[in-house]
Amino acid sequence: MSATLPVRHPDLGSEPFMTRRAWVLVVLNVLVPGSAQVLAGNRRLGRIGLASTLVFWAVAVVMIALALFFRRPLIEMATSVVALTVVQVFLVYYAVLWVVLTLDTLRLLRIVRTAPTARGFLAGAMALLLFATVGPAAWGAYLSGVQHGLLNDLFTSQAQAADPVDGRYNILLLGGDAGADRTGLRPDSISVASIDAETGAATLIGIPRNLYNAPFSEGSPLWGAYPDGYSCGDDCLVSYLYTYGEEHPELYPDAEENGSNPGVEAMRDAISGVTGLTLQYYVLIDMEGFAQLIDALGGIEVDNTEGRLPINGGVDAAGQPINVDGWIEPGKQTLDGYHALWYARARHGSDDYHRMARQREVQQALLTQFQPATVLAKFQSVASAGVQTVDTDIPRGALSAFVELALKTKGQEIADLEIVPPTYDNVYPDFSVIRADVAAATASSAG
Numbered sequence: 029m030s031a032t033l034p035v036r037h038p039d040l041g042s043e044p045f046m047t048r049r050a051w052v053l054v055v056l057n058v059l060v061p062g063s064a065q066v067l068a069g070n071r072r073l074g075r076i077g078l079a080s081t082l083v084f085w086a087v088a089v090v091m092i093a094l095a096l097f098f099r100r101p102l103i104e105m106a107t108s109v110v111a112l113t114v115v116q117v118f119l120v121y122y123a124v125l126w127v128v129l130t131l132d133t134l135r136l137l138r139i140v141r142t143a144p145t146a147r148g149f150l151a152g153a154m155a156l157l158l159f160a161t162v163g164p165a166a167w168g169a170y171l172s173g174v175q176h177g178l179l180n181d182l183f184t185s186q187a188q189a190a191d192p193v194d195g196r197y198n199i200l201l202l203g204g205d206a207g208a209d210r211t212g213l214r215p216d217s218i219s220v221a222s223i224d225a226e227t228g229a230a231t232l233i234g235i236p237r238n239l240y241n242a243p244f245s246e247g248s249p250l251w252g253a254y255p256d257g258y259s260c261g262d263d264c265l266v267s268y269l270y271t272y273g274e275e276h277p278e279l280y281p282d283a284e285e286n287g288s289n290p291g292v293e294a295m296r297d298a299i300s301g302v303t304g305l306t307l308q309y310y311v312l313i314d315m316e317g318f319a320q321l322i323d324a325l326g327g328i329e330v331d332n333t334e335g336r337l338p339i340n341g342g343v344d345a346a347g348q349p350i351n352v353d354g355w356i357e358p359g360k361q362t363l364d365g366y367h368a369l370w371y372a373r374a375r376h377g378s379d380d381y382h383r384m385a386r387q388r389e390v391q392q393a394l395l396t397q398f399q400p401a402t403v404l405a406k407f408q409s410v411a412s413a414g415v416q417t418v419d420t421d422i423p424r425g426a427l428s429a430f431v432e433l434a435l436k437t438k439g440q441e442i443a444d445l446e447i448v449p450p451t452y453d454n455v456y457p458d459f460s461v462i463r464a465d466v467a468a469a470t471a472s473s474a475g
Contacts, residue, residue, distance in 0.1 A: 035068045043143045050137040050150050057133040058157050061126055064133045077129050084122055100432060107427035112176045119169035123162050130158045179424055184287030189426035190308035192225035196470060197433070198303075199223070199422075200296055200310040203318070203372075203387060204270075215267050215295065216315070216373070217387045220303055222470045228436025231443040231469050232391075234384050235302060237267035239447070239454050243301040249279035250297055258298060266302070269294040287421040302447070304463035305470070309422045315373065317417030319365030321394070328368050328393035331360045334382055337374040339367075349376040368393075381448045388444070445469040 038049055049068075056063045062077020094102040105111040134154050139147050190197075203217025220233040241257035241264075244250045250258070250269075258264045273280065273294030280290040288296075288310065296307050322328055341352035356363070356371050363371055372390045375383055422430065447462055448454070 038138075040138070040141050043141065046138060047142040047146045050139065050142050050146070053133055053136055054150065054153055054157070057130060058161060061129050061161075064136060065129065069132060069136045073129070073132065077125060080122060080125055087118075099435075100428065103431045104428040106175065107179065107424065107431060109176055109179050109424065112172045112179070116169050116172035116176065119165050119172065123165035123169060126162045126165065127158070130154065130162070179427070182418060182420065183424045183427060184421055185424055189423055189429070193306040193308070195225055196305075197223045197225055197309070197430075198305045198307045200292075200299055200307045201391075202270075202292070202295060202310065202312045204312050204314050215270050215312075217313075217384070218267065218295070218299065219388070219391075220299060220305060220307065222305060223433060223437060225433070227440075228433050229440055229443075230437045231445060232388065233303060233466060233469070234388060234444070234446040234448065235266065235299060236380055236384060236448050236454050237265060238380055239266040239302065239457060240264065241457060242266045242269065242298040243459055244297050245301060248297040248301070250294060257301075266295075266298050269298050287423070292421075302457075302459060302462060303466045305466065310420060311422070312419040314417050314419070315369060318372075319369040321365070321417045322363075322368045323365035325394070327362045327364050328390065329360065329362050330368070330371060330386075330389055330393055332356060332358050332371065334358070334386070337371060338376050339370045339374070341376060343376050352376075381446075384446065384448060392442070443469060 035049055035052070039045060053064045053068060056067070060078065061081045062074045062079075065071065065074030065077060067074075091102065105115070134151075137150060137154075139150055142150060199221045201217070201219040201221055202215040204215050216237055218235040218237055220235070221230055222233065223230045241259045243257040244254060254260075258266065258269060270291035273290040273292070277283075277290045280288075280293040283290050283293045292310050292312060296310060299305075300307050335358055337356040338349035338352040339354040339356065341349050344350045356367055356374065368390055372383070372387045374386075445465065447457075452458075452462060
């Protein structure tokens with residue numbers, strides 16, 4: 029008899045029916061939020077809940093379909109400040125609504141009228157389900173907010189997206205080191221990532237920091253002072269041009285306005301002259317912040333084939349490391365940020381060209397760590413470290429295209445060209461040979 033009583037006006041004296049009714053409302057609240065209110069509570073609140081749930085389901089289905097079959101709109105959403113704001117507001121609204129519906133459903137259960145043995149289970153189930161349902165929505169809203177902040181803080185809205193040149197994007201990569209023993213920042217790691225705009229095939233071109241006589245085109249502000257290249261003795265290594273640009277900001281008066289700075293622009297002109305490539309964008313990585321980024325990702329795996337590498341210290345008369353703070357041991361190992369930084373930075377007992385190879389290894393290892401699960405699990409710390417570590421003039425408007433391109437590049441082997449001795453002379457370089465080899469390396473990777 030009690031099983032036929034209506035859900036909205038139950039027989040409060042029937043514990044078996046009230047228990048069954050309570051479990052039905054719990055399940056309805058989870059599967060179709062709002063339906064419990066339509067059946068047993070405030071119908072207006074229930075209709076709001078049902079309408080919001082249908083919208084949420086529709087959006088979720090569209091998102092899953094896009095992720096499986098057509099990722100471009102999803103990527104554009106993830107790289108759009110406006111879209112992220114809309115997503116964040118909706119998720120916050122839905123999380124709050126779900127809390128309201130769940131608490132209201134808890135009221136509708138009338139737990140005191142259910143069987144005593146079921147009351148604890150009902151209350152516990154509601155608490156767990158509240159965490160399981162509201163938690164993901166709140167977490168999604170939080171991630172949207174972090175991503176929103178990352179886009180605002182890291183990428184510029186000032187510059188326009190650049191078109192590929194000869195079918196390629198060429199990005200200047202600088203690893204900056206502003207240690208206590210240095211005046212200003214000086215890029216110790218200089219590379220160019222040349223990426224085919226269609227296939228994502230990439231070539232990484234390494235330029236030694238101690239390259240002499242970097243040439244400039246006639247259109248460069250540095251052409252007037254150095255028409256025959258950056259040649260003024262031992263003080264004219266290519267890496268010193270960053271400091272030179274900062275000391276002569278009048279050479280690049282529009283740099284800041286375009287999301288760059290005079291030091292970067294001086295380096296861009298020099299590396300463009302060395303390689304013969306048009307460099308649309310730059311990425312500058314601060315080596316001290318680099319360690320924080322690696323820690324945020326849980327460390328990197330390297331294979332040290334060079335032997336023991338010193339941390340800090342100097343060298344004796346025989347060129348051997350002394351007064352070191354520790355060692356990076358040989359072999360395969362996982363390094364935290366501090367040790368990874370010294371693995372890339374250590375020069376005592378080694379040379380610049382082996383150091384360049386180690387820096388490239390660290391870069392590759394870091395890219396390997398950027399797996400979706402790893403990044404999502406530590407998104408705030410990764411984003412925070414990224415903002416402190418990376419400076420770039422890549423505009424927000426170009427991000428969706430670059431994310432798509434990065435996904436293509438990730439599945440391919442990256443070609444490598446190192447402009448280092450003995451193949452190339454760093455003191456008296458033949459730039460016509462270098463440019464020809466760069467052209468051949470980038471053309472072959474595009475196929």
